[in-house]
Amino acid sequence: PYDLDGDGISGVPNYVNPPAYFVPKWFHQDANGRYMGRFGKKAATIDLLQQTVSAYNQDMGITSTFEPVDPFSGLEVDQEVSDQTVRDVVFYLRTLKAPIQRSQNDQQIIQGKTLFSQIQCGDCHTPEWTTPTSDIVALSNKTFFPYTDLLLHDMGPGLDDGVTEGSAETFEWRTPPLWGLGLSPNSQGGSYFLMHDGRASSIEEAILLHGGEANSSRTKFESLSAEDRTALIRFFESL
Structure with a gap:
């Protein structure tokens, strides 16, 4: 902190x-x-x-x-x-099954995953966790890939909704898990409705709305070539 x-x-x-x-x-x-x-x-x-x-x-x-x-x-x-x-x-x-990444061996998606780390998206959207011992045996000591740290981060004034819950400030949001991101349009009429209020209609728009602690990663995304941006978006869509 x-x-x-x-x-x-x-x-x-x-x-x-x-x-x-x-x-x-x-x-x-x-x-x-x-x-x-x-x-x-x-x-x-x-x-x-x-x-x-x-x-x-x-x-x-x-x-x-x-x-x-x-x-x-x-x-x-x-x-x-x-x-x-x-x-x-x-x-x-x-006990819901965790979403499985699709097309993991696609070279463009592999490139996107590398870029994800390079521009530090994974500093908040932590890729990998392992469960502790659970009272449900099938959930014990399992490695999974939610892409979140489950913590609050300052997302800047553009995403300040003026509402607080618990000890969260108005400008703080929990890092949303990215698993299942590419599947979400299937249950949303074929469209994306991202961020806390659904204001972003694409993954790229959601990235560009990041502020506060994510300013650096957003700036690095903006500086990517068109080819690299496409690879990164394809990686997100594979989750």
Whole structure:
């Protein structure tokens, strides 16, 4: 967080006050009663249970024993989804197969991957992680490629939405995972809707909207030749 290596990048966690139903697991670290957020645009939810409960309540207006207050009326009402259904959704989300990169041996895509590292996209969009031991055996000690550090970064005034969540500042956003990026138009009517508010209609436009800590990488992208830009975009599309 203090940018000790002087590269202009200083990712920070979002520390979140847990909901009443949160039960810490062995890997959760207590920071004066708060816990590190991992999910959501500003990493404001701690785990998939909180993410699922919040989505039911805030996105769809569906109450549960976890979140019994109706977001429209502000009144506590009877649960509209069972605890078992909520937990089934959490299990489903936990066990979804990670997207597999396509055309990995394509020379242009390999070139794009090299450029990705050279212009320091990977300093925030960390390519590779390995899971710890999990209560689900199939998820234990697996190497996967999400292309995120799950931390908050200053993205500059152009992406400041004036809203804060947890300890996140208004100009800070969690690094979005890039896995599945090239598949996203399949579920969005054939188009891209990127960034936190969908304002970018292409991968290149999304890159050019990066500011703050990403200024250097954006400038390096702008200086690439047309051939190199195409290779980099093809790499993103392969994820």
